[in-house]
Amino acid sequence: MNIVGQIKPLVAKAIKDLYGVEIPAEQLTVSNTKPEFEGDYTIVLFSLVKSMKKSPETLGKELGEKLLSTNSGFFSAYNVIKGFLNLTIVDQYWTSFLQDNYANPSFGKLPDNHQKVIVEYSSPNTNKPLHLGHLRNNFLGWSVAEILKETGHTVYKTTILNDRGIHICKSMVAWQLFADGATPESTGIKGDHFVGDYYVLFGTELKKQVEKAVAEGMTKDEAEKNAPIMQLAQQMLIDWEKGDPEVRNLWQKMNSWVYEGFNETYKKIGSDFDKSYFESDTYLLGKEFVTEGLEKAVFFKKEDGSVWIDLTDEGLDQKIVLRKDGTSVYITQDIGLADKKYEDFHYDQSLYVIADEQNYHMKVLELILHKLGKPYANGVYHLSYGLVELPSGRMKTREGNVVDADDIIEELKKVSRQKTEELGKVKDFNPGELNELYDTIALGALKFFLLRVDPKKRMVFNPEESIDFHGFTGPFVQYTHARIRSILRKAAAEENAVPEAKNISQQSPLLKLEKDLIVLLEQYTVVVSQAMTEHNPSVLAIYAFNLAKLFNAFYTEHSVMNAESPEKKLLRLHIAEMTANTIKSAMRLMGIGVPERM
RNA sequence: GGCCCCGUAGCUCAAUUGAAUAGAGCAUUUGACUACGGAUCAAAAGGUUUCAGGUUUGAAUCCUGACGGGGUCACCA
Numbered sequence: 161m162n163i164v165g166q167i168k169p170l171v172a173k174a175i176k177d178l179y180g181v182e183i184p185a186e187q188l189t190v191s192n193t194k195p196e197f198e199g200d201y202t203i204v205l206f207s208l209v210k211s212m213k214k215s216p217e218t219l220g221k222e223l224g225e226k227l228l229s230t231n232s233g234f235f236s237a238y239n240v241i242k243g244f245l246n247l248t249i250v251d252q253y254w255t256s257f258l259q260d261n262y263a264n265p266s267f268g269k270l271p272d273n274h275q276k277v278i279v280e281y282s283s284p285n286t287n288k289p290l291h292l293g294h295l296r297n298n299f300l301g302w303s304v305a306e307i308l309k310e311t312g313h314t315v316y317k318t319t320i321l322n323d324r325g326i327h328i329c330k331s332m333v334a335w336q337l338f339a340d341g342a343t344p345e346s347t348g349i350k351g352d353h354f355v356g357d358y359y360v361l362f363g364t365e366l367k368k369q370v371e372k373a374v375a376e377g378m379t380k381d382e383a384e385k386n387a388p389i390m391q392l393a394q395q396m397l398i399d400w401e402k403g404d405p406e407v408r409n410l411w412q413k414m415n416s417w418v419y420e421g422f423n424e425t426y427k428k429i430g431s432d433f434d435k436s437y438f439e440s441d442t443y444l445l446g447k448e449f450v451t452e453g454l455e456k457a458v459f460f461k462k463e464d465g466s467v468w469i470d471l472t473d474e475g476l477d478q479k480i481v482l483r484k485d486g487t488s489v490y491i492t493q494d495i496g497l498a499d500k501k502y503e504d505f506h507y508d509q510s511l512y513v514i515a516d517e518q519n520y521h522m523k524v525l526e527l528i529l530h531k532l533g534k535p536y537a538n539g540v541y542h543l544s545y546g547l548v549e550l551p552s553g554r555m556k557t558r559e560g561n562v563v564d565a566d567d568i569i570e571e572l573k574k575v576s577r578q579k580t581e582e583l584g585k586v587k588d589f590n591p592g593e594l595n596e597l598y599d600t601i602a603l604g605a606l607k608f609f610l611l612r613v614d615p616k617k618r619m620v621f622n623p624e625e626s627i628d629f630h631g632f633t634g635p636f637v638q639y640t641h642a643r644i645r646s647i648l649r650k651a652a653a654e655e656n657a658v659p660e661a662k663n664i665s666q667q668s669p670l671l672k673l674e675k676d677l678i679v680l681l682e683q684y685t686v687v688v689s690q691a692m693t694e695h696n697p698s699v700l701a702i703y704a705f706n707l708a709k710l711f712n713a714f715y716t717e718h719s720v721m722n723a724e725s726p727e728k729k730l731l732r733l734h735i736a737e738m739t740a741n742t743i744k745s746a747m748r749l750m751g752i753g754v755p756e757r758m
Numbered sequence: 759g760g761c762c763c764c765g766u767a768g769c770u771c772a773a774u775u776g777a778a779u780a781g782a783g784c785a786u787u788u789g790a791c792u793a794c795g796g797a798u799c800a801a802a803a804g805g806u807u808u809c810a811g812g813u814u815u816g817a818a819u820c821c822u823g824a825c826g827g828g829g830u831c832a833c834c835a
Contacts, residue, residue: 164774191774204777206815216815243815244778285835325835439835466833475761476831483833490835519762520830546763547828554828579797601797613771616763618828620770629797631783632771639797647794690774702772705782712798721794758797 162686163249164190167201170234174226179212192679198239199246200679206243216243251670254678255731259664261681262738268688268745273312278505279305281513282319282431286418287331288356288557290425290565292621293515293548296610298431299751300545301513303611303697306749311692316434316505320497323415324440329396331355332410333389334362344417350566352421355414356557363558365389425565429603430751435504437497443488445496449532450482458531471527479524494525495532502536509539511695516544516616543695546618548610563623572602572627579629586757600753601635607752608634612701632705634752637743640708641754644740647720649756651733664731673714677735680707684742688749697750704746711739 168185175183189204203223205216212219220240227247228235237248261267281301284294305315335358344351366389373383384390399407426432450467453459459467459481467482481492488496501510512522522542529537547554555562576598580586586597605627612632613619629635670678687703690696720736723729744754 189774189777191777194778197778202778206777209815242778322835327835443835464833477761480833485833487833489833493835516763517829523762544763549828576797583795583797585795617771618764622770625769625784628784631797633783633797635797636783639795643795643798650794686774698772702782709782713800715794716790716799719794757795 163253163682164201164686166234167203167247170227170231171203171223174223174230175208175212177230178222178226181211183208183211193246197241197244197246198237198248200249200675201247203245203247204243205245209243216240220245251675254670254675254682255664257682258678258731258734258738262734262741265741265745267738267741268685269310270312270689272314275313275509276316276505276507277305277308277313277509277511278316278318278501278507279308279511279513280318280320280501281305282426282433283322283514284319284422285322285327286355286415286422287327287359289350289352289421291555291557291562292565292568292610293555295429295565295568295606296545296548296615296619297513297515298426298429299607299610300543300615300697301511302431303700303750304511304513304543304695306751307688307691307695307697307700310688310749313509316507317432318435318437318501319433320437320439320442322439324400324411324443326393326397327359328411328415329393329400330362331359332407332414333392333396334358334365335414336410337365337389337392344420350421350424351417351419352425353564353566354421355418360558360560362389362393428569428599429565437500439493442497442500443493445500446488446492446494447482447496449495449499450488450492453481453528453532456532458528469524469528469531471524474527476520476524476527481528491521491524491528495528498525498529498536498540499534502534507536507539509541510536511541511543513543513545516546518542519544541695543615545615549618549620551620551622551624563621568627569602569606572605573598575627575629576601576605576635579635580758583758597755597758600755601629601638601758604634604638604747604752604754605629606634607750608637608701611697611750612705614698615696634747637704637708637747638752638754638758640712641740641743641747642756642758644711644736644743645756647715647736648733648740650721664727664734671718673710673717674731674735677707677710677714677739680710681735681738681742684746687746691749700746700749704743704750707739707743707746711736 167190168188171188171190172183172185175181187207189207191202191204193199193202205219208219209216214222217240220243224238224240224245224247228238234250234253235247236250239246279301282294282298284290301317305317308315335355338361339358344354347354349357366384366387369387369389370380370383373387374380378386396407400411450459453469454461454467459469461467464484465486466480466484468478468480470478472478479491480489482488498510501507514522519542522544526537526540526542529540549555550561550563552561580594580597580601586594589597609627627633684703687699691699714735718732720729720732723732747754
């Protein structure tokens, strides 16, 4: 039970004893006391004033007195300023909290709650390499999955590879036309980039053909439909669906190149999946539900034979679920896949990490599942995140204005190598250890950068300014961790570092920065559960940064190894150890490693 | 045009979900290196929270309207 959870019932009881009024403990507002006031936690009194018929000042005084006299082992002081009752918790509480938890590396982990959750994320198209926007998706999905695990859920990570369709045919056609048999092997280009280049090539060739046709008097729409290269792609899609062996072979070959590239990148960034679904397997799945929907009168058939759902009552439009030629559309496949996933995992919750441009689509999917009476419909949750934009606007592979995932990681690795060499603290590392360290720092910087912002919000990445290693960044937190570990190594090397100090619980009074740190450490469990309920890793990033910053302030002010007394030294070593552990845990939930030295 | 989201320091982001004087980082200026690791610390400066009304003891937060930005409304995926 965290401390706010302990304070609330005490206050509620005091109110009842004093005034005979029952206030549900959850309704009380308890917040951190602002640094400029004396105290640890603050009760906001305004909401109580009316029902108690007292002025805020009197109410605060009476409540403060009561709390202090009945819980003298818990509260040590109070003061009332305007409508705020500031309470101070006894030092003993904080020191014994520290004593109990400082050496527990899994502080904050919750026991199994028997909830099964699947997190679908990444889900790339197999016609182009990953860019910064995909990385946000990957980091977010991975992190949310780990946060769910940490809070007791059983989690399965899945992905759906969009491996068929007109966009894939485009890169295939371009390869046939322009590659002259070239392969990733023959060119030395990573497979996903290789295929992506032909997708871009298709776009430029199409543009040429369209411009020519428009100059000859065609409208742009017509020109695009009738462009020879587009017709080739359309024909190829038809051949693919028919199962034409030549097309299927080419398709398999090009996809395998892409997977090879993806796997390399996934390995580097730490993305992993318990199960991968392929759209080429699932795209026909939803059809049976069309029949079911018609029987249940959820769907209706138009004269031309196409099948629709009417969502105008929900403020949406009519949506097609089956074409007149009997083929399924995107939403139909998604119904089928949702069902397949339920069959495979029997989930309680199913998260979809998908960009917010699909909010409408996902809303429709949820509605349809509800209307079909699917038992899992309530568990479906769209974890919608905002796009990563450049200062010039959104990234588009077709237009070439993307920040490539592999490129940005390489760039950051260069920076981390340069800074590490400048600092010169790891000259004894061998090349393998160094490379691992540069990976940890570079990915730490990148993941932290993309996760530190509320996922729901759009964010801007400025390549000119690139990613900083100072301030509110991953490397800052990693660096703080390395420095703490350095102190702890030193202490461990000292024989009998603190012989005569056995117990820190008599450490009174705690200095301000000592207590501030313990108070912040105590809040870690609340932060993790907030990250879980909000599906929001940014609260962990902010927390880890604040913790690191506070520790840095603490230890420039107070010496650990040369503390005033053996007891203080032990206390500070415990604070240091728990800070390092907690930083490590929070960063781990974001997929970020923290080096012992850097 | 209908619906949805957003607008906070020069820039990138916070604000315990309605509470005290709206906080951080970057950039700018100043100070601290014979250092328990300077990828650090201490400090200064930077705000009419897009605008106009309203609700409330209290509004960046809730409501109405305006302005600005984005998304979506395909027999594409």
